[in-house]
Amino acid sequence: MGVDCRGVPGFPGEGHDHRECVGQALDRAAEHCRRKSLRLTPLRRKVLELVWIGHRPMGAYEILASLRHERQGAAPPTVYRALDFLIAQGMVHRIEHLNAYVGCTGPDHPHAGQFLICRSCGLAAEINDSRIDDAIQDSATEAGFSVGRRTIEVEGVCPNCAGAKD
Amino acid sequence: MGVDCRGVPGFPGEGHDHRECVGQALDRAAEHCRRKSLRLTPLRRKVLELVWIGHRPMGAYEILASLRHERQGAAPPTVYRALDFLIAQGMVHRIEHLNAYVGCTGPDHPHAGQFLICRSCGLAAEINDSRIDDAIQDSATEAGFSVGRRTIEVEGVCPNCAGAKD
DNA sequence: AATGTTATGTTATACTATTACATTAATCAG
DNA sequence: CTGATTAATGTAATAGTATAACATAACATT
Ligand SMILES: [Zn+2]
Ligand SMILES: [Zn+2]
Ligand SMILES: [Zn+2]
Ligand SMILES: [Zn+2]
Numbered sequence: 001m002g003v004d005c006r007g008v009p010g011f012p013g014e015g016h017d018h019r020e021c022v023g024q025a026l027d028r029a030a031e032h033c034r035r036k037s038l039r040l041t042p043l044r045r046k047v048l049e050l051v052w053i054g055h056r057p058m059g060a061y062e063i064l065a066s067l068r069h070e071r072q073g074a075a076p077p078t079v080y081r082a083l084d085f086l087i088a089q090g091m092v093h094r095i096e097h098l099n100a101y102v103g104c105t106g107p108d109h110p111h112a113g114q115f116l117i118c119r120s121c122g123l124a125a126e127i128n129d130s131r132i133d134d135a136i137q138d139s140a141t142e143a144g145f146s147v148g149r150r151t152i153e154v155e156g157v158c159p160n161c162a163g164a165k166d
Numbered sequence: 167m168g169v170d171c172r173g174v175p176g177f178p179g180e181g182h183d184h185r186e187c188v189g190q191a192l193d194r195a196a197e198h199c200r201r202k203s204l205r206l207t208p209l210r211r212k213v214l215e216l217v218w219i220g221h222r223p224m225g226a227y228e229i230l231a232s233l234r235h236e237r238q239g240a241a242p243p244t245v246y247r248a249l250d251f252l253i254a255q256g257m258v259h260r261i262e263h264l265n266a267y268v269g270c271t272g273p274d275h276p277h278a279g280q281f282l283i284c285r286s287c288g289l290a291a292e293i294n295d296s297r298i299d300d301a302i303q304d305s306a307t308e309a310g311f312s313v314g315r316r317t318i319e320v321e322g323v324c325p326n327c328a329g330a331k332d
Numbered sequence: 333a334a335t336g337t338t339a340t341g342t343t344a345t346a347c348t349a350t351t352a353c354a355t356t357a358a359t360c361a362g
Numbered sequence: 363c364t365g366a367t368t369a370a371t372g373t374a375a376t377a378g379t380a381t382a383a384c385a386t387a388a389c390a391t392t
Contacts, residue, residue: 010309011309011310011311039358039369039370041357041370041371043370043371044370059347059348060348061347061348073371073372073373074372075372075373075374076348076349076350077349077350077351077371077372077373078371078372080349080350081371085370096263096317096319097262097317099348099349099379114305116306116309118311119314125309125311127305127306127309129305131304131305132298132301132302132305134301135295135297135298135300135301136298136318136320138297139293139295139297139298140282140293140320140322143176143282143291143293143325144177144324144325144328145177145282145284145320145322145323145324145325146328147320148285148320148322148323149320149321149322150318150319150320150321151262151263151317151318151319151320151321152302152316152317152318153262153316153317154302154306154311154313154314154315154316154317155314155315155316155317156306156311156312156313156314156315157311157312157314158310158311159309159310159311162310162312205338205339205389207339207340207388209339210339225378225379226379226380227378227379239340239341239342240341241341241342241343242380242381243340243342243381243382244340244341244342246380247339247340251339265348265378265379265380333392334391334392335390335391335392336389336390336391336392337388337389337390337391338387338388338390339386339387339388339389340385340386340387340388341384341385341386341387342383342384342385342386343382343383343384343385344381344383344384345380345381345382345383346379346380346381346382347378347379347380347381348377348378348379348380349376349377349378349379350375350376350377350378351374351375351376352374352375352376353372353373353374353375354371354372354373354374355370355371355373356369356370356371356372357368357369357370357371358367358369358370359366359367359368359369360365360366360367360368361365361366362363362364362365362366
């Protein structure tokens with residue numbers, strides 16, 4: 001069934017079964033909400049699906065445009081409120097330097113995502129590497145700084161795109 | 167003369183001579199431009215000075231408002247163009263998650279800044295810790311990803327503010 | 333001075349996000 | 363089931379951030 005696009009870290013290969021990939025994300029979200037007695041409403045579910053449509057970060061207004069295909073009256077707050085919920089639940093991360101949003105593969109335990117973002121194809125891979133977290137923690141501690149939310153975003157070229165240059 | 171606010175890493179203490187601190191930043195900028203035959207125009211110099219006024223990230227429109235005190239016709243492009251120049255020369259960094267800009271202490275060799283940003287007082291300390299860079303580099307390499315620009319922003323509580331709680 | 337280049341002025345607009353308040357839908361007590 | 367309560371969404375307006383496009387001015391080179 002192609003490459004497992006939930007594999008972290010890594011970029012999804014070309015052949016991966018993306019329908020399955022999105023389906024799993026939606027299933028995880030449903031299960032997560034069920035356990036926490038939260039409401040994965042049709043709107044929230046749809047926004048999550050739209051965020052997952054590619055493995056690339058999507059802008060809020062891009063999501064809004066898609067959403068309007070089936071929900072004609074949707075407005076910015078419609079999307080931003082759904083995103084707020086999904087982010088609070090760890091199902092979506094915000095990429096600061098793109099003002100864009102991307103689905104998270106492992107919402108079970110809270111974490112700030114660490115991202116590799118390809119400048120060529122736009123795909124984003126979430127890596128959650130404890131070495132990076134540890135290095136930040138060590139450095140901050142030496143400065144007497146108590147660490148909260150972290151933003152780790154690395155722009156560069158993914159292996160697929162680097163290979164394509166040959 | 168108080169704590170040296172150019173010391174990296176670290177947060178400037180209360181007593182540091184900030185006039186001197188800004189003066190040094192402007193001097194470094196002038197020297198940098200002289201060596202590279204770049205023009206540190208009055209506008210660019212003033213914007214750099216405004217960015218340096220606090221050790222806290224400043225928004226573009228906040229800079230614009232200050233700038234207008236002495237340059238009545240200033241408009242958004244006035245500020246953004248100066249910031250573009252200063253960023254390209256490594257004299258200023260952009261803090262993505264605040265949409266704000268902060269002066270860099272070491273523009274000599276190009277680098278992406280790593281920042282500790284206090285959620286209480288707003289001060290930003292630039293740390294450029296090779297351990298963090300190395301961890302990112304290692305992780306990216308294992309994913310086959312070639313690293314370009316990095317965004318490392320850590321929000322938390324600085325030692326001054328943590329101490330103030332007592 | 334004539335020319336080409338870089339920087340700035342100026343106006344308008346695009347893009348991103350939030351406020352405020354009205355309405356609807358789900359939950360819960362009785 | 364009804365009514366009260368809370369949570370979610372609809373809707374309109376606005377705030378905040380950044381850029382496009384073109385004109386003018388300053389600077390550098392010949
Ligand atoms: Zn994640
Ligand atoms: Zn790529
Ligand atoms: Zn720096
Ligand atoms: Zn502080």
